[in-house]
Amino acid sequence: MMRKVGLGIIGCGTIADVYMTNLTQHFDQVEVLAVADLFAEKAKAAAEKFGIRKACTVEELLQDPEIEIVLDLTIPAAHYSVNKQVLEAGKHLYCEKPLALKYAEAEELVRIAREKDLMCVSAPDTFLGAGIQESRDVIDSGRIGSPVGFTANMTCAGHELWHPNPGFYYKNGGGPMFDMGPYYLTALIYLLGPIRRISCFTASGRPVRNILGTETETEVPTTYTAIMEFVCGAIGTMTMSFDHWDTSLPCLEVYGTKGSVYCPDPDSFNGPVTVYDGQKLKGIVDAVTAPHPAKIIAMVTNQGSCKEEAKMEFAENPEHRANMRGLGVTDMAEALLDGRKSRMSAEISVHVVEALNAFEESARTGEAYVMKSTCERTEPMGKDWALWEIR
Ligand SMILES: NC(=O)c1ccc[n+]([C@@H]2O[C@H](COP(=O)([O-])OP(=O)(O)OC[C@H]3O[C@@H](n4cnc5c(N)ncnc54)[C@H](O)[C@@H]3O)[C@@H](O)[C@H]2O)c1
16 A cells, blocks of 8 residues: 655645545545644644644644645735745645745745755646546647637625635735636646736725625725736636626636637536537538528527537546545645656746736736746646545
8 A cells, every 4th residue: 555645734724624624534645644723722623623643833743754745724925934934844835825925935935845856836726626627638639629719707796705704805915816816827727828928907896895794995906807818829818806796707718719618617626518519510501502691590500509518537526525625735645656746836836826916917007917937737637537536
């Protein structure tokens, strides 16, 4: 049997629960050896709930020689300093998104990691789920031709409606782009490759929010709408908003020279993937020999027949593990054991942080931001991954 990789978790808040459930009960590649939090009682409660042998301070956790990977689940404003401590202690790092708030900080972290030969990546790991893996397979197989466009949208009324401690979402480093953008950017980068340019507008639709009963002024814009160009040539739009009560916008669609792919929500691990076969429609219309109006009728009536749900070759997961957070850190542990690269790369994590700041900068200057960093699309999961994850 393969040995388990020792894992330490810093931050025992809202999202820690699903991570700890999955990493102590469902994923076999790691063993959670210790948990820490600014508040000792939170670490203690988490250790008790999940049967983890040690609840301690951050410093004690980082001194534990059995811990090889540290999972940082603190709030975004704490990521840079916690992550730096983790790397300086010689531990591999997997951080909740984003890796850092500033591009220079993210670069510095990756520089430290390279010097120490450590892995240094950030969430999300939702792109490792069946939905985005299948979408990548559709694109790579050429079914939609070369990607030329896309749209990516996450619009909701605001996280104060559900989060038990929502203040940080409206402070610097929060907002819909920093919070939700990483899911959509990571999926887009994984599907299309690196970004070339970003042009963005921002707005604050409701600049005073009720945070735990107190009317609070927001520090960050709450709607971002951007136009983006990828190095592969695809151009598209991205809207992230905490101002929209409802929407019928798609989460993520990619348009190619031969067809389109409708992808599931990149903030989830699963969901159906639908392919629109433009060549089929062209064939139907070309076969109509009658003049123009008949071709229009053929086109309109046959639209539906050109859409097909992709056969999910990447098996969807059983319901109880639908939220598979922890898959990324597990992939990292397996990469460590197998001497391969992890599927989330330091370069993608940094590219995402640069992009998050680029939206802000473009909105501020009124000019398109040209990306400085770049990255490569990482390897897809093997199609036997459903077996892999329960090993
Ligand atoms: N809540 C969600 O649904 C959700 C989903 C996906 C990702 N995330 C991400 O997970 C991270 C945490 O979010 P959350 O919602 O769990 O926040 P939270 O505020 O509920 O929990 C954060 C925890 O980190 C601790 N902490 C903060 N600074 C610390 C420090 N310097 N050292 C040690 N502990 C520290 C806090 O005491 C708290 O227990 C964020 O990066 C967020 O973007 C959250």
